[in-house]
Amino acid sequence: MSSQLPIQVYKVEVEPFTWVDNSEKILVQIPRMRDPLEFNLMADVYPTTLKELGFREVWDSAEHELELIAAGVRDYSLDRNIRRLYDNLGVYYLLDITLVRRELFHDGYIKVERWNPLTNDYYSDFTFRGYETDHSLFLRYTLYRTDNAIKLAEMEVRSFHKFNNKLIPNQFRREIKELFNQIYLTYPNLSLAEN
Numbered sequence: 001m002s003s004q005l006p007i008q009v010y011k012v013e014v015e016p017f018t019w020v021d022n023s024e025k026i027l028v029q030i031p032r033m034r035d036p037l038e039f040n041l042m043a044d045v046y047p048t049t050l051k052e053l054g055f056r057e058v059w060d061s062a063e064h065e066l067e068l069i070a071a072g073v074r075d076y077s078l079d080r081n082i083r084r085l086y087d088n089l090g091v092y093y094l095l096d097i098t099l100v101r102r103e104l105f106h107d108g109y110i111k112v113e114r115w116n117p118l119t120n121d122y123y124s125d126f127t128f129r130g131y132e133t134d135h136s137l138f139l140r141y142t143l144y145r146t147d148n149a150i151k152l153a154e155m156e157v158r159s160f161h162k163f164n165n166k167l168i169p170n171q172f173r174r175e176i177k178e179l180f181n182q183i184y185l186t187y188p189n190l191s192l193a194e195n
Contacts, residue, residue, distance in 0.1 A: 005159070005168065005171065006160060007158065007160070007171060007174055008157065008158040008159075009156070009178065010138075010156045010157065011154070011155065011156040012153075012154070013154045013155075014153040014182055014186045015150075015151070015153065017186060018152045018153060018183050018186050020093065020143075020152070020180070020183060020184075021092070022055050024057075024092035025057040025092055025093070026055050026057070026058055026059070026091070026092070026093040026095060027058075027059040027064070027091045028046045028060045028061065028095045029060075029061045029076065029094065029097055030042050030043050030061050030062050031139065032099060038167055039062070040062075042097075042167075043060055043063070044169075045169045045172045046060060046172065047059075047060045047063075049172070049173045049176045049177070050095070053176070053177070059089075067089060068089075071084050071089050072084055072088070073085060073088075073089075076094065076096050079149035080149075082146050082149040083146060083148070083149050085146040086146040086147045091146055092147065093143060093144065093152075094146050095141065095142070095144075096141075096142045096144065097139055097140070097141055098140040099138075099139060100138040100140050101137075102136070102137050103135065103137075104135060104165050105135040105163050105164075135160065135162060137158070137159050137161065137167075137171075138156065138158050139156070139175065140154065140156045141153075141155045141156075141175065141176070143183070152183070155175075155178070157178065159171040159172070159175060
């Protein structure tokens with residue numbers, strides 16, 4: 001199957017004239033996945049892609065879990081936790097990636113999985129969608145500047161994956177690049193080619 005399946009951007013919000021300094025440290029929060037192999041795939045793809053975009057120091061929530069726990073950072077729903085990244089660890093940007101929902105391919109039915117932060121687990125339901133179903137992920141990308149817990153950009157995107165319910169790594173690379181393309185569109189003197 002081609003790694004160039006479409007991605008669909010549903011929502012983009014970027015603060016005007018947002019500028020991202022690639023010399024600063026960025027932390028990427030890897031989304032929770034049921035399958036450890038999928039989590040590891042994302043933990044490999046996201047930091048690598050950010051380095052390709054010019055970031056000199058990239059942390060991820062999997063590799064730096066102990067540092068995050070020691071700094072008292074467990075989730076990013078509170079502004080004070082986001083500010084702790086800057087105050088305690090010197091992390092200037094946070095890229096929080098959240099799994100909104102996942103539609104798994106089944107013959108005639110599709111299983112929809114969603115993450116429930118209140119129970120810290122997934123819940124699922126089945127819906128009849130006919131025989132033309134897809135395997136897709138809906139992800140939310142939110143970029144913060146951590147010193148003041150300012151949300152710089154947010155994008156919700158749907159990407160299509162393999163019909164055996166496996167993930168295509170290149171889809172995540174394309175999503176990250178699309179997020180930063182949207183950010184750089186708001187700052188006319190900056191482009192991905194210059195980074």
